[in-house]
Amino acid sequence: MRGLILALQFLTRLPTPQLHDFNPAELSRCAHWFPWVGLMVGAFVASALWLGSRVDPALGALLGLWVWIWITGALHLDGLADMSDAMGAAHRDRDRFLAVLADPHLGAFGVVSLLLQLITKLTLLTLLARNGHYWEVLLIPAWARWGALIWARLPPLKVGMGERFGWQVSLITIWLCGVALVIGSIVAPIFWVMPLLALAWRQFLLQRLGGMTGDLLGAGVELMESLALLILIIQVSIYG
Numbered sequence: 001m002r003g004l005i006l007a008l009q010f011l012t013r014l015p016t017p018q019l020h021d022f023n024p025a026e027l028s029r030c031a032h033w034f035p036w037v038g039l040m041v042g043a044f045v046a047s048a049l050w051l052g053s054r055v056d057p058a059l060g061a062l063l064g065l066w067v068w069i070w071i072t073g074a075l076h077l078d079g080l081a082d083m084s085d086a087m088g089a090a091h092r093d094r095d096r097f098l099a100v101l102a103d104p105h106l107g108a109f110g111v112v113s114l115l116l117q118l119i120t121k122l123t124l125l126t127l128l129a130r131n132g133h134y135w136e137v138l139l140i141p142a143w144a145r146w147g148a149l150i151w152a153r154l155p156p157l158k159v160g161m162g163e164r165f166g167w168q169v170s171l172i173t174i175w176l177c178g179v180a181l182v183i184g185s186i187v188a189p190i191f192w193v194m195p196l197l198a199l200a201w202r203q204f205l206l207q208r209l210g211g212m213t214g215d216l217l218g219a220g221v222e223l224m225e226s227l228a229l230l231i232l233i234i235q236v237s238i239y240g
Helices: 002-011 022-027 031-053 057-072 075-090 094-102 108-130 135-151 161-165 172-188 189-209 216-239
Strands: none
Touching: 031 057, 031 108, 031 135, 031 172, 057 108, 075 094, 075 108, 075 161, 075 216, 108 135, 108 216, 135 172, 135 189, 135 216, 161 216, 172 189, 189 216
16 A cells, blocks of 8 residues: 555645655656546546536536646646647757756746646536536546556656656556556446547657656646546537
């Protein structure tokens, strides 16, 4: 359970037991818990969405988004903003991209990407709540964090948190987690396309940037969550 506690401490703000004799190297060995931590995040978001929707779907969506941001500490939103700034300013210059990525200041590209991401999630959550769909959301953070395990095996662009996780989880473990999520997604079969989305982001990182960083992993998580909400809305629109 030590690995699960470390994964919770890294990915969420949830209270956990205090660990004694902590070794930073342990953090890199807890990555196989990421999808299951995502499942916990999804449970809190879906519960908030359902609870607020007892009053109004818009309130449910707002509560769901607030919980989503609070419980993750905006960790992945930060990665999305940093990546957007870097890609907007780099003009395909890799050295410039890495320099902007490391800059702690937030630029216009980052601000716009944050606003668009929050508006996107709020709108899609509202549509789901209006159609009475709440609990499918539980699976979305799990799938996104499963994708992060795949992307983390790309070559690191720089030394950092993303590089730490890169080769600590075996492919067998990753695919076993994926199979478990596929089975769980029988309640929303549209999520069976999620592995394809994860592989598409992996291909983008590899071809466009040549590898990954922790910020790029976080950006991928945010993008997969929004796309998952969108494809869920498509399924609801078609099948009800």
